Amino acid sequence: NAVTAMMHAKAQGRGNIQRFMPGLRTEQGRRLTLESHLRRAIAQGELFVQYQPKVDLRSSLLAGFEALVRWRHPEFGVIRPDEFIPIAEESGMALPIGEWMMRSAVAQLVAWRAEGLPLAPVAVNLSAPQFLQSDVIDSVRQQLEQSGLAPGMLELELTESVSMADPERSVVVMQGLRALGVLLSIDDFGTGYSSFSYLRRLPLDKLKIDKSFVKDMANSAESVAIVQAIVAMAHQLQLTVIAEGVDTAEQVAALRKAECDQIQGYYYSEPLAAEDCAAFIRQYSA
Ligand code: C2E
Ligand code: CA
Ligand code: CA
Ligand code: CA
Secondary structure, X not given: OHHHHHHHHHHOOOOOHHHHOOHHHOHHHHHHHHHHHHHHHOOOOOEEEEEEEEEXXXXXXXXXXXXXEEEEEOOOEEEOHHHHHHHHHHOOOHHHHHHHHHHHHHHHHHHHHHOOOOOOOEEEEOOHHHHHOOOHHHHHHHHHHHHOOOHHHEEEEEEHHHHHOOHHHHHHHHHHXXXXXXXXXXXXXXXXXXXXXXXXXXXXXXXXXXXXXXXXXXXXXXXXXXXXXXXXXXXXXXXXXXXXOOOOHHHHHHHHHOOOOXXXXXXXXXXXXXXXXXXHHHHOOO
16 A cells, blocks of 8 residues: 555655655545545546436336446545545536536437437536536536537536525526526435525426435334425425435335335436446336
């Protein structure tokens, strides 16, 4: 480990071996190492995308995919986004990674179209720096124009906290994105502080119930009540509701009873490698 750390330090051309060696044993050291390696991860082809299916609860047919980023680090193996996205956001790497993800998702849709597969919307997660950059609308428009895809094939997931960082601006940016025809979702709903009166002002298509509520449905009547209330209110606002983190048949039954529209989770499928999606698409399309 120390040897590879030295090699990495040298390869970085910074030469400060002291900085990397002792630190590697600590969390802070790993963080610093990841931060410096993240800068070359895109160029080295270390990032890749997995696609997790979303399934319609009534028809049990494919409703779409969520694109999830992964990093295959040469030394540490596959690193989950929960660890490196926060680092990316603090080190100015969220933008290039987000743009790379958007391009990858669009390219994947184009590839599926070329294979003659029926298309379903692919959702990409937008980080705060990406959502708040001045030309986010132009960059999405360009992707759509270059690909010739129907705009409704691209979905953008924003967490409550991303949209609440600057509520007034969020409304304007979302209206611009919506005008392009892409789908907009609020992600991890229920974990933030946005109210339904705020949500009502947003041009949304979809609301995604956070997996913490889904998880508790089995042993908490309160969670069931909360989920039912969210679904009912979302439907009042004409929003599609999807639950994430669904991994048991009991949860599926409870969500069906609550009249949730779609589910995403290990119950149907883990996030899939791009090359494994075609089989899923064929199996779960009408
Ligand atoms: P998220 O947007 O809430 O994504 C859902 C996470 O739940 C994914 O974790 C997925 O693998 C996981 N999951 C799926 N089914 C189940 C299940 O049945 N049970 C449980 N317990 N978990 C399930 P993942 O891929 O590790 O991503 C973690 C988070 O990292 C995502 O949470 C999202 O906030 C962020 N992320 C992932 N990809 C990107 C990206 O391209 N850009 C940005 N900005 N953030 C991303
Ligand atoms: Ca998401
Ligand atoms: Ca989520
Ligand atoms: Ca989450």
